[in-house]
Amino acid sequence: MKILVCISKTPDTTAKIAFEDNNKKFAADGVQWIINPYDEWYALVRAIELKEADASVSIHLITVGGADAEPILRKALALGGDESFRVHLENGDAFQVAAQIAGFAKAGGYDLVLTGKETIDYNGSSIGGMIAELMDVPFLSHATQLNVSGGKATAVREIEGGEETNEAALPLVVSCQKGMAEQRIPNMKGIMGARTKPLKVVDADTTAALTSIERFELPPAKAGVKLVPADQPEELVRLLHEEARVI
């Protein structure tokens, strides 16, 4: 079985969010970059677990981005994965990114394409569904469990107001979230091995963007907390009722 894991580079969860160039660009100075946590902890680690259970599984990693995304691919390779690919396309919109991955996955004959449920920077939740549509295969979204056997995938996925268990024949696309696997820390052998694993650069196709980000905006600063003395909790209820009018 061939698994393709989609890897996105995102700012660290604790990074300061600021913009430059007239609010058109994320201010990347001094920002630590990480593998998007949903891609890493859930999609990639689950792929590694499937390979640990069945040595015939191969794992390829793909990212769509500039050369500055390569350290993130190496980090992912240190956790696991056999080969990696970077499609050279900077600032692509969701559809362009999905089109690159879908084209690559179709040509490569992958059985399973795994993504995180969303990236923590754009919060689009779009790539997995778009890839599945462009490949014309099923999409199991928001999966919390995934097993594969006999050419068939079984997944537990979150639906509105609960969860359900799905079965479908491969190939398909699964977006992964909490519950799927546990975070792992790469060991020294993995980090050393990642240096020599293949990282190939692939040219992007000419798919056009469907959207463009015009500008960013920061929310207005909070006025600051209004503290109520601990011996007068009734005053808090009054403020919520009469001032904020939320209860």
Added chain:
Amino acid sequence: MVLVFIDQNEGTIKKSSFEAAAYGAAIAQQTGKTAEAILLGDTPADADQLGNYGISKVHVVNQASLKTMDAQVYAQVLQEAADTLHAEIIIFSNNTTAKAVAPRLSARMKAGMVSGAIALPDTTNGFTVKKSVFSGKAFAHVNILTDKKIIALNPNAFAVTTSSGSASVHPLECSAVQPAVSVTQVNKVVGEIPLSEASVVVSGGRGLKGPENWGFVTELAGLLGAATACSRPVADIHWRPHHEHVGQTGLAIAPNLYIAIGISGAIQHLAGVNRSKTIVVINKDPEAPFFKAADYGIVGDLFEVMPKIIAEVKRIKGVA
């Protein structure tokens, strides 16, 4: 025409779908179009209520394969319906159904999509939609470049106004599609207010010291008609079910009021709740980072504070 996808649960329309309907109607008014709705599956009892939210017609596609949500089937049926009805703008509420279906529909129709929208589009120069990004820490204004457009509206983001109107219900024929996915088991959480749609959320953290003290959270939530939530450590040690976990790796919510009891407010927790309109923090540690993100707070022992708060809420709600 603006076409609003309506989600239903147990035979009634979801609150967030009424929000999407009102949002779609406002866009229709802004752009000189009509607003209609589309429903897949059985017709919910309250379908005609959509008229109060500015919807003139409700189209219903009812096929056996639509009783469960298969993104591939839904996208195919919705495209056919959108083409038949000449829909130009398609609106979803940004919930788990939309996150599965809308991207497929976007790719299928080559219609640019903005998910997580929080305001009406700016149509003065292009068609730009404001959306939440960086887990609620910033906004992006995204221009949809294509003629056909898809918007997934965040729950609790759009102030709904209603007026009295009536919507007529019309069956719509679409080609039958066989799902490639089979649903072998469904577990629905019944009787609780869905966390993603709740306008008030009461949440507890490790400060409560144990699951036996959750009465403070559930009693206050009951009085306020609120959903209950919890921090990640609380879900991880199984004091509360995982579906209540809000934060970076759990659910991201944006209620009108978020009350955090005994939660310190680590940045990962804030990422899931910082879009809440009013945040109240009750914590004994004055250095808890949550106070920096809060609107109201009490620095104090929750075991002393909470009984008094609950008593006062009962008093103003007239509950004995």
